Amino acid sequence: MQEFRKSPKNLILATFILCFLAISAFQLPDNGFIARIKTRLESYQDYARPDKVYLHTDRAAYTNGETLWLKAYQVHAADHRPHALSRVIYIELLNSRNQAVLKQKMRVENGYGYGQFTIPDNLPSGTYILRAFNNWMRNSSDDFFFTKTIRVFNLAQTEPTNTLPLATNSTFDLQFFPEGGNLIEGLKSSIAFKAVNTAGESIPVEGTIVTAKGDTITSFKSFHAGMGAFELQPVSGQKYLASVRLTDSTAATFALGQALSSGMVLHASNTTPGTIQVRIQSNARQKGILVAQSRGTLYFSEQIDLAAKQVYDIPTATIPDGILAITLFDELGNPQAERLSFVNKQQNLRIQVNPNKKIYEPREKITLDISVTDAQGNPVSANLSMAVTDAGLPQVHQPDILSYLLLSSDLKGNIEQPSYYFSEDPKAKQALDYLLMTQGWRRFTWQDILNNNIFPEQKFEMEGGISIGGRLKNANDAAVVPNQLVILSAPGAVPPFQQQYTDQSGNFYFSDLHFNDDKEVFLQVPSTINDVAVKAEVDTTMEVGFAGTYISAIDAAQAKEFTEKSKKRIQIETMYKQEDTDTIFVEAATPGKNKKNPYTLIDAAPDHNIELDNYNEFPDMIEVLREIVPGILLQSKKGVINGLRILDIKRKLYFKENPMYFIDGIPVYSAQDVFKLDPGMVETIEVYGRPEKLARFEQLGKNGVLAIHTRTQDYYPEDAKNLFQIPMRGYLAGREFYSPVYENTQTSRKPDFRPVAYWNSRVISDANGKASVSFYNPDNITTYQIQIEGISGEGLPGIARQSYQVKLPLQSGR
Secondary structure, eight states, rough: OHHHHHHHHHHHHHHHHHHHHGGGGGOSSSSHHHHHHHHHHHHHHHHHHEEEEEEEOOOOOTTTTTTEEEEEEEETTTTOOOOOOEEEEEEEEEOTTTTEEEEEEEETTEEEEEEEEEHHHTTTEEEEEEEEEEEEGGOOOOGGSSEEEEEOOOOOOSSSOOSSOOOSSSSOOEEEEEESSSOOSSSOEEEEEEEOOOOOOOOOEEEEEEEOOOEEEEEEEBBTTTEEEEOOOTTTTTTTTEEEEETTOEEEEEEEEOOOOEEEEEEEEETTTTEEEEEESSSSOOEEEEEEEETEEEEEEEEETTOOOSSEEEETTTSSSSEEEEEEEETTOOOEEEEEEOOOOOOEEEEEEEOOOOOOOOOOOOEEEEEEETTTOOOOOOOEEEEETTTTTOOOOOHHHHHHHHHHGGGSSOOOOGGGGSSOOOOHHHHHHHHHHSSOSSSSOOHHOOOOSOOOOOOSSOOEEEEEEEEEEEEETOOBBOOOOEEEETTSSSSSEEEEEEOOEEEEEEEEOOOOOEEEEEEEOOOOOOOOOOOEEEOOOOOOOOOOOOOOOOOOHHHHHHHHHHHHHHHHHHHHHHOGGOOOBBBBBTTOOOSSSOSSSSSSSOOOEEEGGOOOOOOHHHHHHHHHHTTEEEEEEEEEEEEEEEEEETTTEEEEOOOOEEEEEEEEEEEHHHTTTTGGGGEEEEEEHHHHHGGGGGGGTTOEEEEEEEESSSOOOOOSSSSEEEEEEEEEBBBBBOOOOOSSSTSOOOOOOOOOEEEEEEEEEEETTTEEEEEOOSOOOSSSEEEEEETTTTSSSSEEEEEEOOTTTTTTTT
């Protein structure tokens, strides 16, 4: 006999009860307790400000070397409005051992991120998890990080392999979840169940509930995805067993959990439109408080008296679509039962996509007209992303933006085919109710909300950009170096340099950097007490644990068909020697970048900008500075030039000390480093002498600034002391999807069998809710699947799916 494994839901509820028994402040049988719940919920939301991140990818199956295109949506968990309080999203690709095989960063602009990356050539065939989160989300459980499954097929392998063991049903798991949390003796309860195999995949089951003596009480059968429910009224002292059978005749017996002698039972039903009906039973206390909250906002509260009333209606008119948590407290303020329900008034965006035809020929132009409205038919301006893919690609059932924001993002664990619960299938609503009974989870605990102590510490900050931190120590005795100026130089980044002093523990932390791709940055300590050497312990990595999630095995037949088709495509393309110029990508402009000189130090023009290409050659840099650079005065001692001064433009006087020199964004402190440069290698010279501009350099600009940019942009000072060169990873560089133009279908003989016909991450419907896109079909004779996802500024998500066919001229009827 297999042992019954207690559900986490029961353990959590039991923990709640023990914690609340110790909190005397909860002993409020009147409206004071309800007011406290409301106030503390609001305070918690203001403090925690939970986020959600969603990724829309062009598809779910790739071969090595192919590009994965993606768009990120970052929203407030409370109202799903896009935001950019955090401006960095971390993206990881995890293998079946939960190891990150790829890490990337994405810049967030107004709540949206755009990018792509190449599937590494050395990845073996298998199933991988694509994960996304921002730094602020690390303050909560990683269960609320975004995850989705993708397939990778390595064509170099003779046979596609799977990184996972094959699932078996010989040993399966069956869990039971009494509605509300506990079985209570003498009270009829609905008990949900869920059955999964060794790989975590749902399996259909059926069986009977029997007593320890073998008397049959009731039967049960799974309704959807291994889930279902049955009713049971426990008898005092009686033990119950579940005798279970699978479709392959595998059988097992499980013990149900022991019923409590006293308590309260909560049953919820949402079969009546506009109302969720709650029925309460109790064999002990008769009074309590019933509350319901969604996304951290209290929408319903009422004192209950079971002697007078057992059924309570929760109106849903003002409740947003999504999960509603219904909690029953006794008169002492202890949580006795909780149930998740779902509000679905279908207030999501209505997105319509209309191809100008249903059947096309290869390389024919297609135009898609898009319209977006709200549920009442009013036009909506929305931010959308679109993928047009070969319908024959391997499919992986994943959440879309609608099912993710409203369902998956608020539940723990894997949900098979989440979009199914929003389908037109008449079974979907009942199946969703079973899902919420078996997979219930919340973003907070009532202990966190109502405890008189402070809320849990938020250790991780919202990031305004890429960050780098560390500690400064003495190189000789490893003692920390406090109150020391540290300068960060990041040529080509925005901003290109920052400065700060270490704290009493020698710590420094630079943030709000913005740059694309990998880059070398420099940490410099200009001077120390007694001029000692220092060392910097720098942390540029982010290691985030992962509890793991359900990963399904690759279907062998599907894998074989996809790899054979991909190999043929690559062979044909190779045979025609397709040139690189056919796949040119256009890099999006980096905010703050100066096109003429991408390494301008601040977001203001220098007072003097000298381009050496406009002049004849000079023998040395002293001659350059003397002849063509205005606003400076060379200094000499005993006839030898040893420095210079910059003109304070406001006072019309020269500063009394040497300026701050920058060469390729790196601060240097000696004029000799400037004089030693080869004039032929210098591209531009910038002079800053206005106080309002020098203020942006803070302490470094007190005597003016002279900035030199070389042609190679790779300057590194000789005999550099206390200068540390650090490799860092920047943002994914946003590029435009390559979409060829075939004005004439005979203009090129080169084959075009791209599996993704079109990807556009920046489709914006106008004030009239309209948008239109056009592209040319590849050569594939197939059916193409259009998927559009997006969200409005008010936080309403929406999706649209459509298809069209590509046929040869005779097939298309021409």
